[in-house]
Amino acid sequence: MDGTHVETRDHLVHNYAPLPVTVAHGEGSWVTDTDGRRYLDLLSGYSALNFGHRHPTLVAAAVEQLGRVTLTSRAFDNDQLGPFADELCALVGDSLALEGTHAAMLPMNTGAEAVETAVKAVRKWGHRRGIAEPTIIVARDNFHGRTTTVVSFSTDDEAREGYGPFTPGFRVVPYGDAEAVAAAVDETTVAVLMEPIQGEAGVVVPPPGFWASLRTVCDDAGILLVADEIQSGLGRTGTTLACELWNVRPDLVTLGKALGGGILPVSAVVGRSDVLDVFTPGTHGSTFGGNPLACAVGRAVVRLLDTGEVQERAAELGDHLQLRLDEMVESELLTEVRGAGLWAGVDLPPTWESGRELCLALRDAGVLAKDTHGTTIRLAPPLTITLDDLDLGLDRLRDVLATR
Numbered sequence: 001m002d003g004t005h006v007e008t009r010d011h012l013v014h015n016y017a018p019l020p021v022t023v024a025h026g027e028g029s030w031v032t033d034t035d036g037r038r039y040l041d042l043l044s045g046y047s048a049l050n051f052g053h054r055h056p057t058l059v060a061a062a063v064e065q066l067g068r069v070t071l072t073s074r075a076f077d078n079d080q081l082g083p084f085a086d087e088l089c090a091l092v093g094d095s096l097a098l099e100g101t102h103a104a105m106l107p108m109n110t111g112a113e114a115v116e117t118a119v120k121a122v123r124k125w126g127h128r129r130g131i132a133e134p135t136i137i138v139a140r141d142n143f144h145g146r147t148t149t150v151v152s153f154s155t156d157d158e159a160r161e162g163y164g165p166f167t168p169g170f171r172v173v174p175y176g177d178a179e180a181v182a183a184a185v186d187e188t189t190v191a192v193l194m195e196p197i198q199g200e201a202g203v204v205v206p207p208p209g210f211w212a213s214l215r216t217v218c219d220d221a222g223i224l225l226v227a228d229e230i231q232s233g234l235g236r237t238g239t240t241l242a243c244e245l246w247n248v249r250p251d252l253v254t255l256g257k258a259l260g261g262g263i264l265p266v267s268a269v270v271g272r273s274d275v276l277d278v279f280t281p282g283t284h285g286s287t288f289g290g291n292p293l294a295c296a297v298g299r300a301v302v303r304l305l306d307t308g309e310v311q312e313r314a315a316e317l318g319d320h321l322q323l324r325l326d327e328m329v330e331s332e333l334l335t336e337v338r339g340a341g342l343w344a345g346v347d348l349p350p351t352w353e354s355g356r357e358l359c360l361a362l363r364d365a366g367v368l369a370k371d372t373h374g375t376t377i378r379l380a381p382p383l384t385i386t387l388d389d390l391d392l393g394l395d396r397l398r399d400v401l402a403t404r
């Protein structure tokens with residue numbers, strides 16, 4: 001190696017087909033590529049960058065912790081983990097169903113690991129109640145991650161093909177159909193696990209009353225309600241948890257993505273301690289889960305959300321986003337828009353061959369967004385975006401759409 005590295009991409013496995021833009025720098029809502037071109041980031045790392053790129057408070061927390069200690073493993077305790085657990089539980093505790101118990105959290109790293117942890121928790125909880133083969137009810141078109149067990153209950157052929165045999169114990173029902181959920185419950189059912197709003201499916205908002213009905217179904221059956229808030233949570237919808245939009249309190253929530261402030265992977269299961277207490281020493285864990293660097297950043301994220309200002313901003317700017325997208329539907333530049341807070345899924349008219357085609361045109365206009373499933377685009381700007389930047393991004397979207 002003489003230091004003049006010619007990039008070939010021959011040594012990278014192609015499990016992604018990224019838009020052709022190579023980011024070299026990021027700050028706030030903007031990234032700069034290797035040629036010095038600037039782009040407005042309207043994807044925010046699928047909500048992992050809710051606070052934008054390199055938020056100064058989060059970077060400062062990381063740098064401070066880098067100067068102290070970064071990893072202990074759970075073989076030893078560290079001075080960041082306990083406070084992180086207390087502070088995260090204080091942030092979301094009021095939004096959980098905690099009757100007769102208190103909130104607890106179990107730290108992991110990626111979102112998929114948090115979902116795996118929730119699956120293990122509710123299964124073990126079921127076994128303790130004498131259910132030998134526990135089942136979990138999940139939604140069609142769900143997205144909960146990429147591990148073997150998680151894709152076992154995916155309904156996306158591409159995500160599953162070639163990965164069998166799959167983990168049994170999941171029952172799939174249509175998303176948004178509470179009657180189908182009730183009908184799927186039997187004596188083996190231990191939990192309902194769903195996204196409050198389906199992100200990967202195209203920001204699909206369930207019909208009014210759906211989550212309240214899920215709560216009732218779970219209460220009537222004496223089973224657990226688990227909300228995967230990995231993409232919807234931590235301010236994205238204008239509330240700390242998306243479930244707060246409907247005043248529904250789940251028993252467990254999975255958090256991830258933005259919990260790591262866009263700096264490192266941090267995830268957690270948070271919920272009823274009388275459920276999470278099924279985990280005892282040796283029964284579950286992770287070398288990196290709860291490491292002091294992750295906890296220090298997670299604590300800084302919790303502090304940013306603690307005052308409610310970020311959530312309020314997301315709600316206000318979100319109303320503006322939805323209003324402007326509605327205008328684009330009215331002028332037939334888009335066929336449909338769905339969303340909550342600073343999060344929207346927009347469907348393109350048939351003049352566009354694919355969502356990717358639009359994303360390429362947007363890239364040329366200096367805006368980064370990502371297609372999901374055919375002709376749907378997901379918009380999730382940083383919650384810290386300015387109104388001017390949001391309008392600039394939406395102006396560019398409108399202008400690109402108007403070229404067809």
Ligand SMILES: Cc1ncc(COP(=O)(O)O)c(C=O)c1O
Nearest residue numbers: 110111112143144145228230231
């Ligand atoms: C709702 C939801 N759950 C879980 C995951 C998986 O998270 P990760 O990619 O960090 O494993 C995602 C990722 O997009 C998600 O949107």
